[in-house]
Amino acid sequence: MKKLFFIIVTIGLLVGFLSCTKWIELKPQDGIVREEFWKTKEQVEAAVTGIYASMLGGTLPDYLFVWGEARADMVTPGFRATQDELDMVNLNMLATNSFTNWRPFYQTINYCNTVIELAPPVLQNDNTFSQAQLDRATGEALTIRALLYFYLVRSFGDVPLKLNATVSDQDIIPLPKSGRDSILNQIVADLKKAEPSLPLSYGNVNFDKGRVTRYTVNALLADVYLWMEKYNETVTECNKIINSGNFGLISGPNFFNEVFYEGNSNESIFELQFDVQKLNPYYFMHTPGNRRWGAANYLTEDVYGIDAVNTIPIVDWRGDKTSYRGTDFTIWKYVGADNNGTTLRSLEQSFAHWIFYRYADVLLMKAEAINQLDQPLEASRIVKTIRQRASALDFTAMDSTSKPGMTTFILEERQREFAFEGKRWYDVLRNAKRNNYAGLQILLNVASVSIPSDRQQAAFNKLRDKNSHYFPIYFYEIQTNKLLEQNPFYK
Numbered sequence: 001m002k003k004l005f006f007i008i009v010t011i012g013l014l015v016g017f018l019s020c021t022k023w024i025e026l027k028p029q030d031g032i033v034r035e036e037f038w039k040t041k042e043q044v045e046a047a048v049t050g051i052y053a054s055m056l057g058g059t060l061p062d063y064l065f066v067w068g069e070a071r072a073d074m075v076t077p078g079f080r081a082t083q084d085e086l087d088m089v090n091l092n093m094l095a096t097n098s099f100t101n102w103r104p105f106y107q108t109i110n111y112c113n114t115v116i117e118l119a120p121p122v123l124q125n126d127n128t129f130s131q132a133q134l135d136r137a138t139g140e141a142l143t144i145r146a147l148l149y150f151y152l153v154r155s156f157g158d159v160p161l162k163l164n165a166t167v168s169d170q171d172i173i174p175l176p177k178s179g180r181d182s183i184l185n186q187i188v189a190d191l192k193k194a195e196p197s198l199p200l201s202y203g204n205v206n207f208d209k210g211r212v213t214r215y216t217v218n219a220l221l222a223d224v225y226l227w228m229e230k231y232n233e234t235v236t237e238c239n240k241i242i243n244s245g246n247f248g249l250i251s252g253p254n255f256f257n258e259v260f261y262e263g264n265s266n267e268s269i270f271e272l273q274f275d276v277q278k279l280n281p282y283y284f285m286h287t288p289g290n291r292r293w294g295a296a297n298y299l300t301e302d303v304y305g306i307d308a309v310n311t312i313p314i315v316d317w318r319g320d321k322t323s324y325r326g327t328d329f330t331i332w333k334y335v336g337a338d339n340n341g342t343t344l345r346s347l348e349q350s351f352a353h354w355i356f357y358r359y360a361d362v363l364l365m366k367a368e369a370i371n372q373l374d375q376p377l378e379a380s381r382i383v384k385t386i387r388q389r390a391s392a393l394d395f396t397a398m399d400s401t402s403k404p405g406m407t408t409f410i411l412e413e414r415q416r417e418f419a420f421e422g423k424r425w426y427d428v429l430r431n432a433k434r435n436n437y438a439g440l441q442i443l444l445n446v447a448s449v450s451i452p453s454d455r456q457q458a459a460f461n462k463l464r465d466k467n468s469h470y471f472p473i474y475f476y477e478i479q480t481n482k483l484l485e486q487n488p489f490y491k
Contacts, residue, residue, distance in 0.1 A: 068422030078291030295324035
């Protein structure tokens, strides 16, 4: 089987452990976890497998797309979009919006906390369980916990920081929010602790792309440092991946098939491994007959460009028939079955992976960082490498001598490269907030594209308040945890 480690039994086992109605639903039934489960290395491995399985299930994969795309300018709501989704597009968020419910993230974080806390004593119970195996298990848990907190801090700002496992009634303690800086520092600490204990390779390509490796840590750390405006550190982490020689850019007509249809390409660093036994939610999100989301119709002309000069037109491999289908603006990455824009996947084929990081991301993060370090020419060389592999059309000028010019061009290149991969909103916000929101106009420009004209002025007024850039805390969490304060914009 393609992904052996996603064992369905584990999902049921661990979900059974974590079923209650109290604060962020973290508690398993008392006694089961400690006294009946944590005895052998196989049980530790099953618990780690459960972390990955929990990321595949529920609403978390749905959130990864919606959180990263709905408030930006690459998508348009389809005829089956919910009112909550329409409110996100129009920046009309309320604390009752279901997409502000962070519970799927905290449930998986608790799986991670449980492994981190309860796996070490297994060393005394199973003499075949080695320190290296324990370190790898906790390293995987630390990395995924860091990844999920990175999503939370970028989406909500300040959030509760829970680092211990909820395994009994005594562990259910309401927590206040922690400041975003302390959360980011914890993320960095977790990743630095995890890095030396993780393998560079598991010896199996599906494991190498579907389980966290040392390279996953490097890519995530680079992203976190970029968000924190620590550019030298970003370059250091990117170089660890670049200098490894273990990744490359996929080019030409194979780009769609290898990267998105088949998955686990040489470009991939970390992907959620959906398959025929665990389908993704994107069929009912993107297919024309079920469409909740489609591609914005300005992409062909304004983002990827149209070649009206050459007899055989230059076509960016990343645009039409890869990211989207230009005839009806279906988001093609997740539902297309070919690179001709003709054949859709069936429901039974809805197992396109969710890509967290791939090599192009590492290169563009490095380009962004060195440009901020006043090296626009060197940044332009990296960007050109990616554009050449994509056969990109030069319809906008790239000024390699200008730091502000390259800042804009790199953001635009990320838009082309990572369309619908859940990165656009975070890319825009990262660039807007840099240097104490010197780039606020970026957010206003995005809103002018994505929001209907009769609602734009209200949206502009909201965006000028930086607290509006983060979600409200879901009403249920406010009601059940009296230590939580609502995000300031939504009070």
